[in-house]
Amino acid sequence: MKPASLSARVTLLLAIVCLLVLGGGAKLMDWRIDHELATRFHSNLLDQARALGTVLAQEQATPAGHIVTGPVGDDTWYELRCDGAAPQRSNPPPPAVPDGWPADVDAKPRYARLGHHQHHLDTVRLSFARPGSPAPATCRLLFVQDRHSLDELMLAFDWILALGPLLAAAIALIAVPLVVRRGLRPMSALVNHMGGIGPNAPGQRLAPIGLKELDPLVARFNDVLARMDDGLARERQFASGLAHETRTRLAELRALAEVEVRYPSGRSLPDLLTEIGSIGAELEATVTALLLLTRLQSGLEQPQWQLLPLGPWLERQLQRQQATVAARGIALASEGRPPAELHTDPALLEVIVGNLLGNACAYAPAGDTVRLRLDERGLAVDNAAPGLAEADLASFGQRFWRKQLPHAGHAGLGLALTAAAAQVLGMALDFRLDPQQRLHVTLDWHAAVTRETTTP
Numbered sequence: 407m408k409p410a411s412l413s414a415r416v417t418l419l420l421a422i423v424c425l426l427v428l429g430g431g432a433k434l435m436d437w438r439i440d441h442e443l444a445t446r447f448h449s450n451l452l453d454q455a456r457a458l459g460t461v462l463a464q465e466q467a468t469p470a471g472h473i474v475t476g477p478v479g480d481d482t483w484y485e486l487r488c489d490g491a492a493p494q495r496s497n498p499p500p501p502a503v504p505d506g507w508p509a510d511v512d513a514k515p516r517y518a519r520l521g522h523h524q525h526h527l528d529t530v531r532l533s534f535a536r537p538g539s540p541a542p543a544t545c546r547l548l549f550v551q552d553r554h555s556l557d558e559l560m561l562a563f564d565w566i567l568a569l570g571p572l573l574a575a576a577i578a579l580i581a582v583p584l585v586v587r588r589g590l591r592p593m594s595a596l597v598n599h600m601g602g603i604g605p606n607a608p609g610q611r612l613a614p615i616g617l618k619e620l621d622p623l624v625a626r627f628n629d630v631l632a633r634m635d636d637g638l639a640r641e642r643q644f645a646s647g648l649a650h651e652t653r654t655r656l657a658e659l660r661a662l663a664e665v666e667v668r669y670p671s672g673r674s675l676p677d678l679l680t681e682i683g684s685i686g687a688e689l690e691a692t693v694t695a696l697l698l699l700t701r702l703q704s705g706l707e708q709p710q711w712q713l714l715p716l717g718p719w720l721e722r723q724l725q726r727q728q729a730t731v732a733a734r735g736i737a738l739a740s741e742g743r744p745p746a747e748l749h750t751d752p753a754l755l756e757v758i759v760g761n762l763l764g765n766a767c768a769y770a771p772a773g774d775t776v777r778l779r780l781d782e783r784g785l786a787v788d789n790a791a792p793g794l795a796e797a798d799l800a801s802f803g804q805r806f807w808r809k810q811l812p813h814a815g816h817a818g819l820g821l822a823l824t825a826a827a828a829q830v831l832g833m834a835l836d837f838r839l840d841p842q843q844r845l846h847v848t849l850d851w852h853a854a855v856t857r858e859t860t861t862p
Contacts, residue, residue, distance in 0.1 A: 413586040420582050421575045428571035436567045440560055447528065447556050452515050455484075455530050455549035462486050462494060463536040463545050481552035488536050488545040500550040504529055508546045520550075528553045592617055596624070608635045655689040698757070702826035709751035709831055716744040719752070720780070723759050730767045731776075738767065742780035748851060754827040758835075761820040762787050762847050783852040784833070791845040799837050 463486070483500035487493045487508050502522040510516075511533045520527040529550045536543040592615050603610045611631060612624045659682060665671070666678065701707040724740060731738045748755075766776045770789040779786045802821050828835040834850040 412590065413583045416586050417579060417582040421578045424574045424578050425571055428574050432567040432571055436564060439563050439567075443556060443560060447553065448517055448530070451517075451528055451530050451549065451551055452532075454482075454551070455515075455532065455547055456534075458484060458549060459486065459532075459534060459545065459547040462547075463488060463534070481554065483550040485548045486545060487547075489543040491543075500529075500548065501525060502527060502550070503548060504531070507531060507548055511546045519553075526553050526557055527551065528556075592620060596620065600627070603631065608638065652689070655685055658685050698823060702823070702830055707754075707830065709754060711749060711751060713747045714750055714752050714755065716746065716748050720744060720759070723756070723763060724778070726760070727763050727767045730764070734767065734770070735772045736767065736770050737775040738763075738778070739775055740778040740780070744780040744785070745782050750831060750851065754831055757827045758824050758831075758833070758849060759785070761824045762849065765820055766845075766847075784848065784850040786846060786848045788844050788846045790843060791839065792843050794839060794843070794845060796839055799839060802837050 462484075483496045483498070485493060485495045485500055485503070485507075502520045502525075504518040504520060508531070511531050513533055515530050515532045518529045518531075520529060527550050529548060531546065531548045533544055533546045536545045596612065596615065599612055603612075611628045614621050614624055662678070662681065662685075666673075698707065720740075724738060727738055763776070763778070766787050766789040769791065770776050771792060774790040776787065776789045779788075802825075825835055828849065831851075834848075836848045836850070838846045838848070840846060
């Protein structure tokens with residue numbers, strides 16, 4: 407199916423608007439013109455009737471009793487009835503009379519419209535006192551006039567007012583497509599430029615056109631392109647990191663097997679199996695971390711909320727780092743007092759705290775002290791980080807990102823898991839590098855506690 411044309415749509419809408427607006431205006435003007443013409447026609451009709459009635463009544467009341475026919479024409483008729491006198495009519499008499507004549511006539515003029523064969527008649531009837539009569543007498547006059555000339559004038563105005571909107575709509579149908587196509591040239595150029603932008607040409611952006619309607623669209627499209635480039639860069643980095651981690655572990659297993667087959671080291675089978683198991687455990691840890699990260703970021707992993715006694719739980723987290731602390735010659739100090747209980751998911755909180763403590767102990771230089779500070783709002787971990795730069799903080803949380811050479815069991819997924827778990831639990835996570843080159847990581851669980859306690 408052929409797609410609809412924007413110029414055709416604008417043309418159709420503009421033609422409809424022309425018909426509605428101009429047609430409505432023409433209808434209003436036609437009503438006003440017809441009303442004004444009819445009012446003036448009735449006023450002229452009444453003036454003629456009164457003049458004719460006065461003349462006829464005076465002549466009828468003369469002492470000689472001489473009665474004349476009165477002024478008549480091809481399109482004017484009358485009938486006069488005065489008390490005590492014979493009716494007086496035009497020659498020829500009126501072709502039609504309204505219902506009720508002459509019974510329901512008084513001093514107030516009464517108008518009526520009559521149809522008689524090919525004639526369209528307007529009538530006025532009124533009563534008045536006959537002047538010059540010795541005895542009071544009332545005269546009733548019916549004045550009839552053909553309104554053919556008035557109808558022709560109204561019809562001419564109707565045609566003029568009807569053709570105006572139709573002519574405007576016709577002009578719109580012819581001229582608007584040309585004008586719209588010319589006005590849409592910047593959009594056509596924008597579409598052509600968009601055609602050359604894609605994943606294979608990252609970094610390209612649209613230049614502003616200078617039009618108020620299109621520049622916001624260009625800005626939004628450039629934002630989408632920037633997010634697309636960032637997403638593609640992250641996905642490429644993720645794919646490269648995953649391939650590297652998997653290939654490294656598999657290469658270690660293959661090299662170990664080939665070396666033992668060709669050049670037996672003489673190690674015992676339990677030693678070989680232990681090393682193979684260690685490599686497999688690292689690969690399994692990477693896959694498990696990726697699966698958990700995927701579930702967290704996709705919303706499949708829902709928190710299991712419960713009250714967690716923080717004191718004993720934090721003590722266990724610190725005990726798990728003692729082997730790393732002793733092996734690397736660093737110190738681990740804890741200060742402050744956490745809340746007695748925290749409404750959270752223990753498993754996800756363990757992912758967060760375990761990774762923060764594990765990274766601090768794994769990457770702190772020898773002789774440093776890793777400090778854990780606790781209070782009612784959250785916890786903070788700081789350690790010396792001489793190799794970090796301020797720009798590196800923006801990469802924290804990216805999958806497989808590592809500043810230093812990887813340590814055993816670290817695949818660059820810890821901070822990504824930490825950020826994803828903190829987001830699921832509604833906790834704020836912040837990284838800061840101070841002038842003394844110490845990395846400060848703050849976990850604010852107060853916002854999560856407030857949200858859970860206020861949720862109905």
